[in-house]
Amino acid sequence: MTEVLKAVYDEVAKCNKCGFCQAHCPIFDITRDERNVARGHNAHIKKLIEGELELNEELKDPLFECLLCRSCVANCFPAVRTDRNVVAGRAEYMRRVGQPKIMRFLFHNLLPDQRKMAKYVRLGAYGKNSGMTKLVRALGILKWFGKDLDKVEGIIERLPTRYFREIAPSLDLGPREGKPKVAYFVGCGFNFVLPQVSVSTLAVLVHQGIRVDIAENCCCGLPAYGYGDLEAARAIARKNIETLERMDAETVLTECGSCSAFLKDYPELFEDEPSFRERAEALAKKVKGFSEFMQPRLSSMGKAKELLVKVTYHDPCHMSRYQKIVKEPRAILQAIPGVQYVEMPEADRCCGAAGSYNIMHYEQSMAVLAKKMENLKKTQAQILTTECPGCLIQLSYGVRKEKLPVEVIHISQLLERAYLGN
Amino acid sequence: MERARLVRELQAIVGKGNVLHDRASLAVYEYDASLFRGRPDVVAFASTTEQVSQIVKLANREGIPFVARGAGTNLSGGTAPTRGGIIIDLCRMRRILDIDLENQTALVEPGVYNLALQNALAPLGYYYAPDPASQKVSTLGGNVGENSGGPHCLKYGVTSNHVLGAEVVLPDGDVVWFGGSAQDPPGPDLVGLLVGSEGTIGIATKILVRIMRLPEHVVTILAIFNSLEEAGQAVSDIIAHGMIPATLEIMDNLVIRAVEASVKAGYPEDAEAVLIIELDGLADGMDEQAEKIEEICKSNNALSLRRAKDSAERAELWAGRRGAFGAVARLRPSYLVCDGTVPRTKLPDALREVKRVSEKYGLPIGNVFHAGDGNLHPLILFDGRNPEELERVHKAGTEILEAVARLGGTISGEHGIGTEKLKEMRLIFTEDDLEMMRRIKRALDPMDLCNPGKLVPPPIGEASQVQAVH
């Protein structure tokens, strides 16, 4: 038994096969296939560990169809950490079979190096925005989009020509004396696809007179972790830990739900490295999500203009089930003058984005998204807010596809609109 | 029949993507929620009655066993195959076909979750009475196969009392209708035979159930006692006063502590017993009845009483009970849920026996039970990876059932016989009784292909084909 699997054997054994996960898994809800539910995943890993099954295509494929949304964990009686078990399975597959060169390049060369990554993303963006997909394909960068490329391309309408890190130097970040209160961790989703969100976030922070320093962080590493490349995830985490330690800020803030969740989970990556583990724990204590940070500070935002709009909220999996941040976003929305907050049914049901799940498993992802759109319609809200770039992209796509008159934005953008009049 | 050909023929019936035959897929269809394991040779997802019928006819032509499966949440080994063969998965037959308020019926496909039906009926002011604890994951087809119960059986009966008819694919593949919307179909009660037959004499592909108007008013009371005996006596006294509450549920101290650790329902951790009582019906006079019940509890030394003021509080009081099995599951990696029923007044004796068995085998056992109808669920905790512990668990389970039989009860209140309790059937039935059951099976399934090896043990002398595996 390898180390990776040994670490989860006790965990998979906790599953007593009651089957109640079936009621909560968004993928099982679509396929009704036992391979797509926590009970099945745990059974697969257990049999893999016990040598009954080989790690072949048929075993690994369902493991990669899991959203890692933790709906099962939240409702599992013995609270089996199926997400960890699934990742361990993916990691083991990677260890034995390896990964496509392109993925290795992505996780080992691009994600840890933000400048290099920007270059390559730009190439892809040119291809997309000018319709030069063939050229892009020839360059091999976006080969991994595979056969659903036509549909998948529509998920992101248009890639920005300037990334957040390029915009940042021109932003007024307020007074520069004293220690940085907030180290702003730049998430890739906002940097490369939705830079306007980062701009809004910073504006809101600066408005309160907080000293914000933009961290020279690289990707948080979640894509590598989700794929099972634990080695790359650890390398990335070490780099970020060092970068953020040097900044010595009071708080490490990011408005990307996936980033804040993964940063807080860094200690789990270093169970066998006590020294790094301690440093990861120290960092984790400082990490805050946007609404988590803002909700107690809302009064310091000053006066707001009345917005007179119906607003609802989608809980990103990484905010609700990973970090248990559920009350804060709602408290913020309900406190904004003029806003009529309406609760969406199944607000915490996964939207199907799950990082790059919508690209890798387009059909499943769209089926999951369809349910979310059904629930959204019931609210009759004009604005849908959330706190994760993956969700923002996916939900915008859903709204566009169904031609709904709904604006999809981050809470920071709504706050900017209300309190800064932008 | 050669496997590749079987796969091709099944693909021709249900479509290529709906047949699973690789080892990894089959490995997750060898279990349900019991401790029994049995690997199928192939899994086929059916979407229509016609497909189910064709699969069964194919199985007949080639002599291949088959097992119908819903969510696989039964607790007795009902959906795990004993001799390989085809698993016919009905989960994709998940439509509610009709709700007829005037005739008080609903027609559903077997893959509809019990809770999904309840949720469809509630806005109309109706409900479907059998509400097993598994309702959010168990399918109506599964409920029919196992004759599922739930906490409301004392007053409303079990699944069998609420099924009016079913479209059935017989073991030879022909399709017939048992019962229907006209009540009292002439002749012996075939619907009554089907419900609880654990998939051994046919597969229900449509189910016609009775629905009822939601009660006007519900009162939920939580009472805490210092001993199981006093809680049990309170239950007996309530019934002796001529009241038939809709629910009477009890949890013991081990379960209470587990629940507090996970759900935090507000139960005092040193309480010996928690009793939940629910009255339902017309509002008139219900408050008086509730007061009478509270008096009775007090006269049995209840430590505290809480009456729910509204549906939110009602949900709170129930949260502990609904999370009980799960909370107990946190204490050890595996648990065996036993399922015996004794006449209610014999519950204290039954619980004493359970305690004795727990001490004898050194296994912690918690108790949740439907105090109203005498159905007890001792939860035996253990680590399933330890074969020695597993053996002790099976022995403990059998001894509990022996005690239950001795007290004039039965060995399965709601979870079914499956494979798990085949040998215990002899505790309550003679060979003559069992032979009559075997003849039913033989009459309807002469080739013994329809979920073989379940429900009725083979005659003495014939080896059982079944071995419980973990």
Added chain:
Amino acid sequence: MRSAEEILKEAGIPARRVEVPGSQEEVASLVALARKDRMRILPLGGGTSIGLAPVPEEGVDLVLDMRGLNTIRELDPGNLNMVVDAGKTIEEINRELAQVGRGFMLPLDPPRCHEVTLGGCYAANSSGPLRHLYGTMRDLALGVKGVNSEGKEVGFGGVTVKNVSGYDLTKFLIGSAGSLAIVTSVALRILPIPDASAMCEISFQRGSDLQGFLRELRGSVLLPSALVVTWKTGDEALKVVIGLEGHPKAVERQGREILDMANRHGGEGQKIEGREAMERGLRNSVDPKRLTSQTMGLKVGVAIAKGLELMLSIEDLAAKGQVEASFSLLAGNGIGFVYATDSSTSVLEEMAKKVREIASEKGGHVVPLFGPRQILLSWGPRMDARLGRKTLKPIKQLWDPEGLLLPLGL
């Protein structure tokens, strides 16, 4: 109470021998003896549903008058159950139960319940008005003991409400009318007699008004114990009899609301207090008004919503044929009783044929409970023949290979 010979004579069933066993063991030995001589057996109770059993024209060899088994074997009010011999009448069971403790009841009230034995009620799946709230034999029977065609004593079920051990033969044998086994005792659920009882009697001049009232009542949250519509040919009005039981306040409220509801739909009625009055009223609503050798009793079943319309169509048939008939509809279940009397058997036969036609058109079924022998002999299949051939016939062949018990009626 009629003797076995009287019942057989009236039903026109030739029988070579009549025995009155006094215990289950006796039944078993008699059956074993009958087996040796290949004698066909008819278990007999009160004979009120003798039409259900397709007795062959040549009659039977051995009649077992089960009324010799008539004790209450076990009585456990604390656990709300009892075990009773098959030969005791329903009325007697209730009379004895009412004397126990605070008073208990077996809420079964088939027509002619002073004659109906428990075993007969079970074998014929008989029921009456109280099924509206309490259900039928399948909801009240917890277990059954009997003797099979080999003369072996067998038992299924138990005394508990929850029981899923093995095939549910306690339910399966209900309605088997002597074709699969001879029932010797049944374990039953009993209930405490409610604190208060009352009855509403309401008249409606028009079927459409009544239909509106029934719909509203069935869709409400009210919980009457019984809901019967009864009338006979030539009546001006349709009479509704409603039983109410429970907490005094609930009974009072329901009585009030039901009378109001009736008024709103053009009906007129009154409420009568007391258990005796309710019991009497309910019995009168389903018992035949006239019972002669030329009276035919039919039981019809159809979807609830079609119950009244079917019964009214049957009344039309009777009126056209100038047959004197009375009708009782258990309006919450779609179950109806038709009692028709005429001096001409062929007129009755013709009427029965038409009743079956219109019932079938509406998706319902009809069975003969009793009547002139000719009608019973020429009735044909008493259940869905295809279904029976596929499922019941193979079971019958294994359970009664020598055909000693009554045929299935396919």
